[in-house]
Amino acid sequence: MKNINIKALACELNLSVSTISKVFHDSYEISDHTKQRVLETAARLNYVPNPYASSLRGRKSKNIGVVIPEVADSFFSLAINGIESVAKEKGYHVLICLTHESFENEKNILKEFQGGRVDGVLMSVSRETSHSDHINDLISNGLPLIFFDRVCEDVQTAKITTDDFESGYNATEHLILQGCSKIAFLGISKSLSISGKRLEGYLNALADYELKADKKNIILCTNDAKHNYTAIKKILQQKNKPTGIVASVEKLTTPVYKVCEMLKLKIPKDVKVVCFSNLDTAAILNPSLTTITQPAFEMGKTAATILFKALEKTNFNLTGESLVIPSALVVRNSSS
Amino acid sequence: MKNINIKALACELNLSVSTISKVFHDSYEISDHTKQRVLETAARLNYVPNPYASSLRGRKSKNIGVVIPEVADSFFSLAINGIESVAKEKGYHVLICLTHESFENEKNILKEFQGGRVDGVLMSVSRETSHSDHINDLISNGLPLIFFDRVCEDVQTAKITTDDFESGYNATEHLILQGCSKIAFLGISKSLSISGKRLEGYLNALADYELKADKKNIILCTNDAKHNYTAIKKILQQKNKPTGIVASVEKLTTPVYKVCEMLKLKIPKDVKVVCFSNLDTAAILNPSLTTITQPAFEMGKTAATILFKALEKTNFNLTGESLVIPSALVVRNSSS
DNA sequence: CTGAAAGCGCTAACAA
DNA sequence: TTGTTAGCGCTTTCAG
Numbered sequence: 001m002k003n004i005n006i007k008a009l010a011c012e013l014n015l016s017v018s019t020i021s022k023v024f025h026d027s028y029e030i031s032d033h034t035k036q037r038v039l040e041t042a043a044r045l046n047y048v049p050n051p052y053a054s055s056l057r058g059r060k061s062k063n064i065g066v067v068i069p070e071v072a073d074s075f076f077s078l079a080i081n082g083i084e085s086v087a088k089e090k091g092y093h094v095l096i097c098l099t100h101e102s103f104e105n106e107k108n109i110l111k112e113f114q115g116g117r118v119d120g121v122l123m124s125v126s127r128e129t130s131h132s133d134h135i136n137d138l139i140s141n142g143l144p145l146i147f148f149d150r151v152c153e154d155v156q157t158a159k160i161t162t163d164d165f166e167s168g169y170n171a172t173e174h175l176i177l178q179g180c181s182k183i184a185f186l187g188i189s190k191s192l193s194i195s196g197k198r199l200e201g202y203l204n205a206l207a208d209y210e211l212k213a214d215k216k217n218i219i220l221c222t223n224d225a226k227h228n229y230t231a232i233k234k235i236l237q238q239k240n241k242p243t244g245i246v247a248s249v250e251k252l253t254t255p256v257y258k259v260c261e262m263l264k265l266k267i268p269k270d271v272k273v274v275c276f277s278n279l280d281t282a283a284i285l286n287p288s289l290t291t292i293t294q295p296a297f298e299m300g301k302t303a304a305t306i307l308f309k310a311l312e313k314t315n316f317n318l319t320g321e322s323l324v325i326p327s328a329l330v331v332r333n334s335s336s
Numbered sequence: 337m338k339n340i341n342i343k344a345l346a347c348e349l350n351l352s353v354s355t356i357s358k359v360f361h362d363s364y365e366i367s368d369h370t371k372q373r374v375l376e377t378a379a380r381l382n383y384v385p386n387p388y389a390s391s392l393r394g395r396k397s398k399n400i401g402v403v404i405p406e407v408a409d410s411f412f413s414l415a416i417n418g419i420e421s422v423a424k425e426k427g428y429h430v431l432i433c434l435t436h437e438s439f440e441n442e443k444n445i446l447k448e449f450q451g452g453r454v455d456g457v458l459m460s461v462s463r464e465t466s467h468s469d470h471i472n473d474l475i476s477n478g479l480p481l482i483f484f485d486r487v488c489e490d491v492q493t494a495k496i497t498t499d500d501f502e503s504g505y506n507a508t509e510h511l512i513l514q515g516c517s518k519i520a521f522l523g524i525s526k527s528l529s530i531s532g533k534r535l536e537g538y539l540n541a542l543a544d545y546e547l548k549a550d551k552k553n554i555i556l557c558t559n560d561a562k563h564n565y566t567a568i569k570k571i572l573q574q575k576n577k578p579t580g581i582v583a584s585v586e587k588l589t590t591p592v593y594k595v596c597e598m599l600k601l602k603i604p605k606d607v608k609v610v611c612f613s614n615l616d617t618a619a620i621l622n623p624s625l626t627t628i629t630q631p632a633f634e635m636g637k638t639a640a641t642i643l644f645k646a647l648e649k650t651n652f653n654l655t656g657e658s659l660v661i662p663s664a665l666v667v668r669n670s671s672s
Numbered sequence: 673c674t675g676a677a678a679g680c681g682c683t684a685a686c687a688a
Numbered sequence: 689t690t691g692t693t694a695g696c697g698c699t700t701t702c703a704g
Binding site: 003046048049050051052053055056061063071072073074077078080081084093094095096097098111112114115116117137141142251253254257258261279280281283284285286287288 | 382385386389392397407409410416430431450451453473477587589615617619620622623
């Protein structure tokens, strides 16, 4: 049962290919009787149109690209679920591309997209991304691109984010109100918008409560797990060590807990912890983890919905479509 | 800067399109000087070949399809990492398709693949999948398809699995040796190969230690979290309740822990727990979770590697390429 | 209501 | 070493 094409189907039915094509686009030009006949035979012969042949004729590949740093992360995997839910509804497929936090990878992926592999792009930039020529190139090429979560501020397009500043502020304030006066901040990257905003929120909260920020207690996460572990350990081994930690990356939860265990520091007695995380298991950690929970599914879904608006109307102005969906502070035992 | 095509590039260079095409395939027919010239101008004009146009000419779309039940699951997201690592190396892209454990979805996805959207498929079947006509259809259509983790026994193709029987056996034996005489088994599905094998392992271990299996203590997980929670609760509320639980799905970890907390059952004192899971946080749960850890990344990588073998050689016989990669029992505090 | 034919961007056989 | 051309499977204008 070899793949059958529109020509073979036309032959079988003694019709022309254009008639078949019109049937599949539900054209008003075709009689109901013919439609019926075509659809039946198509089903019987297992005819499925080749999407890339249609894509060639100026229409769409029906693929959207999702460019993210990582899949093994609860935020991104939930966001993918949100994206997929709307893509599926629109008859689209989702091409997942991982940057592994590398700017080089990100550039190559977007470059490849110039060739027409996808009709539109949803993207969360890598940790290393600090300028946006590669993104602007793509957009000026006519490909709609929308950011979710991690954005490039200077690119004119829709941005679906969460309230990172407020979340950073709330997490920090929460720890302050729980009695912490020295609080460490574990960030993602200097250039990354979300990291910067969370950090700003953290700094503002400290300032509002007249606490001094200490550079030694602000570190950036790397791709190297060992290195992260050591950095956290270093912070918690200081004489005047922090009594609170705001971790802005889910991946740092385990190292923070492990370092505390290793140094025989009790959470929350000795150190209180808040982490940006969407992990289902946050509630059953030892102790259960206070989190900033992001609206991951919804962010993905919203970003995809807006992308399809742009895909459906030409010259749709994305700039006005940005949206901020709030995160929630979920207080558990690691901080109180 | 609108998308440039091979014709425009040829024009620009006063060359024919075929010359350009040959340059991009590094043909021996073209002089180094011309190659140089073409490559330079291509880079300058940002020319990227349209993959779908090549795909039309009988060549490849350079997309592979990955059909899985779910992304928000540590096993599958790690497997995707493995798959992506080899796809990237081969210049391929990964189309992630989620069945959400629905047979209907699975069928539709494979049907759509008949149209030529992907060059090959890696697949873990849905919980509901109990026969394989849709899969055989695809294969007889000439698309190479390889299973990983969740397979259909009766499809003749490569299957990359882990030692589910042994893992089920080991998990159960471990609990028995820790003193459990009544052990519950939380499965995924009756028809699913992995669930069946893990269950068999469980039953064999019970038999080997002369313990009786009790149907009431063997349940199947559903998509409905509420329902799962209730089912687990019911098991643990019995007069003669089990003192050990083997959970064959990561997703059941949280409900098991929560039910125990709610019923004031202490893990491991009152109930010992082993779970099939690749969660990074297993080690910092309360208490830390004994797991069967699957070689997720490696399974994905292996499956992809074999798929590319089939993609590269025509008439490559996949049947002989099946592989079993062992899982590991990692003992932590939830069981001892 | 149906069909013929051009062409989307690219490759490959053949010609020069 | 380079160019010409047919055609991949489909859509779409235009003609019938």
